[in-house]
Amino acid sequence: MKATNLLKRQHRQAERLFRQIQRSKDESERVELVSELATALSAHMAIEEQIFYPAAQQVLSGKKALMGETAYLEHMNAKTALQNLLGEGPMSFEARLKVLKELVEHHVKEEEEQLFPELEALIDETEMKSMGTRMQETFEQMEVLGHEEIMAQDMQLMAGRAEGGSKATATSAGQNGGGTKARANGAKTTRSTGRAQARA
Template identity: 40%
Template sequence: MDAITFLTNDHKVVRAMLEELAATTKRAVKRRTELLQKIAAELEAHTQIEEEIFYPAFKEAGEKSDDDKMFFEAMEEHRTAGDLVLPDLLQTEVGSDQFSGRAKVLKELIDHHAKEEEKEMFPRARKLLGKAELNELGERLAARKAELI
């Protein structure tokens, strides 16, 4: 599986879990807790494999200043979600009103980030990297994620 297909599939999994989390009520304490742990593990692994493998390959292949902008924006979105919003949500009481609001913010951030990657970065990566390199990157992403999860 190529890198773009692999990462897009990851996006679908996380988005579905975030959607389910956003649809829960304050009474669903156990389900919220389970979902949040799964989401955190998936996001941490996904972020790490993108930053270790995919983003460096994209940056190295980049030819324009727009490619650099995409790279740095994606890194900043990872930092915002992974270092600020997710840790805050993990420390929030799952049965609280604050949890619902923070879960929605995380969902919106991730959705925005995934859409940008899928509409801008991934099509550009297809042009820059080529089929063989994307397949090799896909294998590396899958192997590294298996190590992390």
């Protein structure tokens, strides 16, 4: 199955779960459905971020490349809304569910109407199917872990990226500092030479 078709199928699954949760009147059933939704969404976002979006960024260019960056940002918002749904907060369960549902619907619409058609035109069908196979295998592995473990791993990855970014910034600052010192020493030498030449 092509990667885009796999993701569309998962989108429909999420939509079905949202409807079932909204209709459910049984508390235990609703808890089970929310857990299923959380795992489905967490695993879905993971395979997009680990496999699909990196492939998209390799082929998209110019303004179209912003679609991939926007998708990452939308995932961050959806993850926050999902955590709010699973936890406790000032908003009612129904209100928290609505926020998550609207974020997911907006994200799905943008992907299916803009991002997917662009990638289907740029990536050949054989590669798209190969990517779909890898994504399906990873998704199934994620499903076994459950949403709590997936979200914990995601937090670790984000912390790792942040730490890497901080080290890179510190290294860059150190290099710039070295350059500043070199420029300062050079300026001092130039001034000394200039004064010596003036005295001569």
